[in-house]
Amino acid sequence: MQQQKTLTGGQALVRLLATYGVDTLFGIPGVHTLELYRGLPGSGIRHVLTRHEQGAGFMADGYARVTGKPGVCFLITGPGVTNAATAIGQAHADSIPLLVISSVNHSASLGKGWGCLHETQDQRALTAPITAFSALALSPEDLPELVARAFAVFEGERPRPVHISVPLDVLAAPVARDWSRERMRRPGRGLPDSDALAAAAVRLASAKRPMIIAGGGALEAADALRALSDRLATPVFTSVAGKGLLPPEAPLNAGASLCVAPGWEMIAEADLVLAVGTEMADTDFWRDRLPLSGELIRIDIDPRKFNDVYPCSLALKGDARQSLEALLARLPEQGRAGQVAAARVARLREAIRTGHAPLQAIHQAILDRIAAVLPTNAFVSTDMTQLAYTGNYAFASRSPRSWLHPTGYGTLGYGLPAGIGAKLGAPDRPGLVLVGDGGFLYTAQELATATEELDSPLVVLLWNNDALGQIRDDMQALDIEPIGVLPRNPDFVGLARAFGCQVRQPGSLDELEHDLREGFSHPGVTLVELRHACAR
Structure with a gap:
């Protein structure tokens, strides 16, 4: 042998x-x-x-x-x-x-x-x-x-x-011994100090208008978060990374709306804010600082977050799910009536939907067509594009890990390859990529990987306004003559066909809805190019 x-x-x-x-x-x-x-x-x-x-x-x-x-x-x-x-x-x-x-x-x-x-x-x-x-x-x-x-x-x-x-x-080099089957014990993140948990429970129970901000660090804590929200009648805001922690129909789901004025105004009413697994960065809120006037309690695994831009009065260092479950165990089982808080959240949602500027109203119309046909278990991977910026706060995610957006670094070219990686991690979940014409060209070559590796639906919705639209708009707002923001684009349909994609070019929102539905039934990659003029 x-x-x-x-x-x-x-x-x-x-x-x-x-x-x-x-x-x-x-x-x-x-x-x-x-x-x-x-x-x-x-x-x-x-x-x-x-x-x-x-x-x-x-x-x-x-x-x-x-x-x-x-x-x-x-x-x-x-x-x-x-x-x-x-x-x-x-x-x-x-x-x-x-x-x-x-x-x-x-x-x-x-x-x-x-x-x-x-x-x-x-x-x-x-x-x-x-x-x-x-x-x-x-x-x-x-x-x-x-x-x-x-x-x-x-x-x-x-x-x-x-x-x-x-x-x-x-x-x-040869190994001296075979260590390839050795795995360390899982360390876990643990619970906060018991006294701190007890103090937090007392303050939450006595607050008149408590509110929660939850981020990507709370993705495994959705059930505990909703239970705490229901018991305390507490509205829940999320960061973009935390989208989907509460289902869209939850009456206390305030969504990722802290980046728009109605959200800012509502959070200013809180006498206590519980921040769970979120760094509360300006990239989450599109402003330097939220108008927090009440007490701030933070749950986080990173102790550096307790004394940064938003110093907290009470720091709970530990795992988000375990910490929330521990708080629930220390709170009275009898919940509060939630009608007042739910009505406030309903007014917030209505203010966002009716308060869109003209461009965001176009985006909302597109997002509504997406929502009408998006499979229940689908995920959306987005690039740095104006359509996704509106979607960050105006599109409701049905579950955690369903809206992937490059928030902090804000890099172009993320949407397509991240969507491919997500499909390979969850092949049974249909995927949608939202990408602009500028960001698409950063990583368009990864269509080759997509068509080679995928045999289930991935739809790439290319929002083509023939411009670096956000930068153009920012230049004009600052009275700067637009330079370098009106590139000559290639034939995107021809490019996608060359990679082996199914392609669609809807001429209206009705056609967009039809083409998206067709794309989600196709076992492979579909590129849908939607031009700005066709979405009006």
């Missing part, structure tokens, strides 16, 4: 990822990642070939947002890392767990400037500011410790990207 060969560092690393439950990774093989790819056959991990490393990062992000599991990508040394840096930065800004594994030049050459292929003087320095940590494995035996540390971040801290660089010689 032939004796099994000793594993290399690269092979053992791939097997270790499978041990941690990784089932999909995104990347482009290169001469500096060959030893990683040696380990993929037989590992049970699906490799998805992207067409750019930025696409690999965005796909891993979309996969993570929909599944709640870390997204993983393999990158080559140097340009692979720099190409993906924007996607890593986006995930860092939005607290998305990514495991980025890249090669780096041979150990003996690091930092010496020898002119090696793909050489970067200090690769860790590139990613350190946009990761929870960036580390260099100096031997194969460093890898299990670094991977364990990465998953400790994902499962026990504020989830953010982790970058592990592995020198070429370490990837190829």
Whole structure:
């Protein structure tokens, strides 16, 4: 019987990822990642070939947002890392767990400037500011410790990207022992201090007009959040990352409306605000500061959030779901009457819908047609485009992990690859991508990955106003002559056909609704190009 060969560092690393439950990774093989790819056959991990490393990062992000599991990508040394840096930065800004594994030049050459292929003087320095940590494995035996540390971040801290660089010689070196089946114990996030929970329960129970703001850190706490809202008759606002935490029909669901005036006015009425798993950043609210006049209690896993722009009177450090359940256990079981609060939320919704400016009214009409045909379990992946900006507050998500938007970093080119990654993470869920003509061209090449990998519905709704519309409007508002905002676009329909997509060009909103419905019944990728003039 032939004796099994000793594993290399690269092979053992791939097997270790499978041990941690990784089932999909995104990347482009290169001469500096060959030893990683040696380990993929037989590992049970699906490799998805992207067409750019930025696409690999965005796909891993979309996969993570929909599944709640870390997204993983393999990158080559140097340009692979720099190409993906924007996607890593986006995930860092939005607290998305990514495991980025890249090669780096041979150990003996690091930092010496020898002119090696793909050489970067200090690769860790590139990613350190946009990761929870960036580390260099100096031997194969460093890898299990670094991977364990990465998953400790994902499962026990504020989830953010982790970058592990592995020198070429370490990837190829034999392991001293087989550590590929060893997995750390899950650390968990734990509960806040018992006295702090008791104090928070007393203040919530005695507040006259309490309100809740919930963010992406509360995505696993939807049931507890709704129970607390119902018991205290408390309206719930969410950030964009928290859309869907309450169902659209919930009477106390105030939505992601803190970015528009009716939402600002309502939150100003609160005598106590409970903020759960949200950093309360200006990118959530489109203004420097919310008009909070009441007491602020915060639940967060990141202690740095307790004394930043919105210092709190009471800090509850811990897991959102466990913390809310602990509060419920300390509150009187007899709930409050919620008619007054529900009526206030109903007025808020009406004010938003009737208060649109002309452009946002056009967007609302489009979003209404989308809502009419969007399958119940679908997700929407959006780019930085005006249609999505309106959708952030005007489109109701039916469940968490159903509206993916690049909020914090605000990068163009996110929507399409993130939607592809989300589809691969949740293949049974239909997907819709909302993208503008400008952002689409950042990552349009990933249609090749979509048509190669997907056999269930992904609809790409391309909002084509033949402009960088938001920047044009901002220039005009500041009395700046518009420059560089009216590009000449390609034939998007011809481009999509070249990649193998089904294509549609609706000439009216009625046709849009029909074409979207057809797209959601097609087992593959459909591009629907909607021109601005056809939506009026």
